[in-house]
Amino acid sequence: MPLPDALFLKQQFQRCNDLPLVPDDPSYVPLYEADPREDPVHVMASTIAMLEVESVQYFSGFSGAGKTTQLHRLKQHLENDGCLVFYASAHDYLDLSSPLQITELLLVLAGAFSDCLEDRGYADIKADPFHQRALRFIKSVGTDISSVLEMSDALFGSKLGKLKLTLRNEPNFRDQLRTLLANRLSEFKGTVDKFFEDGLKAIRKADGPDRRVVFLFDQLEQLRGSLSNHAAVMDSVQSLFRTNRDKLLIPLIHFVCTVPPWLRFVVPGIKTTMLTGIRLWENKPARPPRPTGLDQMRALLAKRFRDGAMDRFFGPADAHGHHPGAERLISASSGVLRDLFRLVRQTIILTINLPVDDATITAAISDLRNDYRIFASSDARWLHTVATERETAAEIGDPASIERFTRFVEQHAVLIFSNGDHWYDLHTLVREDVARIVARAKPKRAPARKKPTA
């Protein structure tokens, strides 16, 4: 018996969340597996297989592009390949809206690795986890900062896992820790390396000598400041990866870390594997539709709207088997997965009668469009250049220009695509607004001056 409309809508709303998926999830759609050259999991896994002993890889993409889902896939792939894989999220350990320094990052990396090993029951690490070692280190160097010691005692002495919360929630503690470790970087790095080494020994002791160890550190790409400290956060991340990238080399361990998509534009030389957007159009002046990308988005929706739910929600399919309402939402999403789900959920919220009508879909699209109306008219001209040239239009070496570019990439108003070479374009909803603003602002041609007659 079909569900009443209200319950049906509620069920669909819940099914259309944009939480990360594991590959076994019934809603999972393989988006990248078809072409190994564009499959970030293939690239990262084969790099680990080839380098065998140790590596560091940076994985990047827009928020909501599906990085965490791909990391879950990578984890499963590597585990099937015999690797021992640990996963941790920066979100559990750091306040991602504040500037970050290398000492804090090292602290949380080792702390997160320690937590992973303890969770798996490695006795040697349980007996001397990283937070105890960090405490010993702090005591050994910080005798003159009694408040830090008191706080550290309270921190590390009591409950497991408190390090996470305190680092994330106590700005004072972070400041004091920063001061304490500022001039002790190499010593602290030694402590961190020793911990990773002991962790590896514990693994080898328990699991034998043959397993490759992989540590995945997710969500560091979410580092972003607010309006007031955007530049400070960007500077700190830039400085961290410019001058201290070597500190992130963990001997004999494969380390994969997510980083902001704009990092490669501000740190020359850093190599990142990009999870680019789903291409809904080709990189040609008229942007002809790209059927493969559209089919992928349709498949994503079909997995969420199961058992005839597509027809019930969007109405009957057309002659091609497509639902016109769904097609509008797909087009408005520009291939950004998070936007697709936001649009669908907003449509569900606004729906009164089934199937959904055009006006409701228009309202949902307008709602998302409003989120993108974040640019001044001077930005509009620059965004127009991106749309026309399909290039970054950022002046390399000009911090203001780079800052603008990174801000729009972060907000995915500017999208990065790849088919071999990377190319850039605007989000559909932004593009429409930009075109309108630029057309309106076009200077009118001055009337020709007449030559005075003799």
Add this chain to the structure above:
Amino acid sequence: MATAPGQPHPLDEREYAALQRRYALGENPDWTAFRRHRSFCQSFGLFVLLAPELPAVELARRTAHDETLAAGGEWHHFFITPDTAPGTVARWLLALPPLTPESAVWVSASIQFTGGDGPALLTTVWRAQAAILNMQRDLLRARITCPLILAGPNGMDAVLRESSPDLWSVRESVVRLHPAPAAGEAASASPHAQSLTTTGYPEDQGDPHLTLSEAERLTGNPTQTLLRADLLRRAGNQFATRQQWDQAAQCLHQAWTLQEQHHALPETLARTALGLGLRYLEWGNYPEARTWLERHRSIVEVAYPPDAPEVLGSLNNLAILPSDQGDLAGAEPLYRRALEARERTLGPEHPDTLMSLNNLAVLLKNQGDLAGAEPLHRRALEAQERTLGPEHPDTLTSLNNLAILLFQQGDLAGAEPLYRRALEARERTLGPEHPDTLASVNNLGSLREQQGRRAEAEALYARAVAGAQAKLLPQHPHRLQWERNLARVRGKGK
């Protein structure tokens, strides 16, 4: 190894090294993919390898040859010349003995096609060969049970596609060899490139046993031999940090042997040779240190331009050797060359330039030219204090050297504050048992002895000897010298 008429493109060592640097095949994503693809090929597989220049084809041939032998396969190659009659390549291929899948068969153009109308001629000759290969494709696929690599300059693919369409249609892969992405080049790097440039892991910190077990894990995997050698070198340096000299030497020598046998890149060989040289220096085995530092110098002099930091660094390293190890007069031009080049390329106050200045001063002092050495020492020290700070290890080395010079000139009053300052700073920054600190202790002991303050001298010598017995090998020249000093001052007291 079967060969047929024709000659490969000759590469002298310098050109070979330059090509290796440019293409870095060990880390080149194109080559890595090719190597991996080849290793998957369990029977016939046609690979077309294209390079932007003929010398790069020869580099690829040499590398593929070494990799094939390392994997336990047989290697056969044929060089096409302008005189190679149509059908010759096919006949030669069909006459090959049965081969294992690890083997490889290589066909490329000989040297005679370079320059002038060579490229046009090559196209004609290849076209004729390819037409026959196309006719014999089924026989070739049945007879050759390993990868067949047809290599040539970019554009050869068009000739093959056109003249040998059926064979072309069953090709395994077309490999387009590009120069390796330079470090720091992000945007254009292919996906594989990113992590293959992750060098910079700490060389001398960490548990050598763990590193060694990782190296042992790779034993028996012929494709990972050079990686294993890297780990052995790292383990050797880690043992050395722990002052476990025997294990350190064993690992470093094993690394060197593997790298030499498997034709590691000059950069890699240079790193291991330098590691061995510096370790022997640390252990006080100066003849061995000289051998390895000379070897390092000869590698980098071939692999790098004359003013490259690696070359100048190698000259500087030789200068560290004590004066009784070699020809002082012969060494002076080398030191002057290093100093002059560093002043020109790095600037007069760069730390490396100042270290060269200091080394030249030491050399002059050892030649007996104390007056010539003093201003150089003072200039180096003054600049280091200003640019590096008063407690930087380089500054303290210069301070100590100037003190020794003053001491040798008989200016005990001038030497004493410098010795004391060097000792105090080294105790503070390096720790009381560091060999450099112990050297400062001994130097101050010599000063006290010279001043006639025997009891103080004895106490200082005794401290240096006790430290040396814990930190230095029994045959280390410093330890022997300090023991002699202690015995002498004690003998005087009797």
